[in-house]
Amino acid sequence: MQDTGMLYDFVPMPERKPLKWPNGKRLALMVTLNLEYWGLTQDHDGPYFPGGPSINERLLPARIPDFNNHSWREYGHRVGVWRIYDIFDEAKVPASCTVNGILCERHPQIVTAAAERGFELIAHNHIQTEFMINYRDDRAKEREVIKGVLDAIEKTTGKRPKGWLSSSLRCTVNTSDICKELGLTYHCDYMNDEQPYLIKTAHGPLVSTPYTQEANDIGMFLRRNLTATGAFELWKDEFDELYRAGEKSGRMMSIGLHPHIIGRAFRARAIREFLEYAKKFDGVWWATREEIADWYLQNHNSHIS
Numbered sequence: 234m235q236d237t238g239m240l241y242d243f244v245p246m247p248e249r250k251p252l253k254w255p256n257g258k259r260l261a262l263m264v265t266l267n268l269e270y271w272g273l274t275q276d277h278d279g280p281y282f283p284g285g286p287s288i289n290e291r292l293l294p295a296r297i298p299d300f301n302n303h304s305w306r307e308y309g310h311r312v313g314v315w316r317i318y319d320i321f322d323e324a325k326v327p328a329s330c331t332v333n334g335i336l337c338e339r340h341p342q343i344v345t346a347a348a349e350r351g352f353e354l355i356a357h358n359h360i361q362t363e364f365m366i367n368y369r370d371d372r373a374k375e376r377e378v379i380k381g382v383l384d385a386i387e388k389t390t391g392k393r394p395k396g397w398l399s400s401s402l403r404c405t406v407n408t409s410d411i412c413k414e415l416g417l418t419y420h421c422d423y424m425n426d427e428q429p430y431l432i433k434t435a436h437g438p439l440v441s442t443p444y445t446q447e448a449n450d451i452g453m454f455l456r457r458n459l460t461a462t463g464a465f466e467l468w469k470d471e472f473d474e475l476y477r478a479g480e481k482s483g484r485m486m487s488i489g490l491h492p493h494i495i496g497r498a499f500r501a502r503a504i505r506e507f508l509e510y511a512k513k514f515d516g517v518w519w520a521t522r523e524e525i526a527d528w529y530l531q532n533h534n535s536h537i538s
Contacts, residue, residue, distance in 0.1 A: 259479030313496020331357035
């Protein structure tokens with residue numbers, strides 16, 4: 234029986250036809266930089282809700298400025314993101330960038346620098362400390378938040394995003410339908426596949442292009458305490474197996490990065506060396522999620538009918 238709220242069919246890999254990417258590519262590789270913003274304080278009782286791991290887990294009351302944790306994250310804005318932009322410039326490959334709407338107001342230089350590089354921009358909540366599930370019973374408010382982020386990014390860069398990622402991947406049963414209603418083509422919150430598939434909505438199909446919390450610098454460096462060498466090996470192992478499988482049926486590989494983590498000097502070589510490694514393979518499609526979604530909407534019947 235289908236679980237209540239599930240918006241897609243269960244089609245296991247053996248029941249699918251081979252996925253044939255354009256131009257005979259084996260693997261669509263998506264590297265996502267999360268361009269996020271955290272306020273110094275929050276106006277509520279209890280501890281500060283960080284919307285992600287803290288460097289000091291002894292959280293202060295929300296109304297007391299926590300310069301320890303805030304400045305650790307702000308390193309990504311002031312230093313880390315520019316180091317990572319340089320690495321992508323040197324590698325001459327594209328990135329996808331999720332963007333908190335408030336970042337367009339507070340630090341627009343970060344967002345415009347991504348847009349000027351031709352990087353894909355993905356709407357990613359107004360502020361990182363906000364969960365969409367806060368509006369699980371208020372569809373109108375959830376729609377207002379999503380539309381506001383789309384408007385902010387378009388106003389800042391001149392380009393309106395075509396996809397959505399919820400902060401901490403905490404979407405509601407309404408999120409996909411609202412995204413499709415607002416003209417988006419893909420949704421990144423579901424992490425359950427290595428291939429795209431269609432999400433059903435009242436406004437038509439939306440493409441799932443999964444994000445990752447496994448091949449992700451938060452889990453790798455902060456939760457598993459990997460070194461740069463260990464991170465490179467993890468990404469290489471993931472790449473090698475997906476590239477091998479992609480010979481028979483195309484795969485997607487997702488990497489999730491945060492400038493205040495991967496942008497540290499002692500970690501940055503992990504992504505530099507991985508990009509250098511992946512570039513050696515002719516079968517890689519350095520695709521944006523928008524490109525994948527547009528292609529899949531036209532070709533899904535040849536894969537999952």
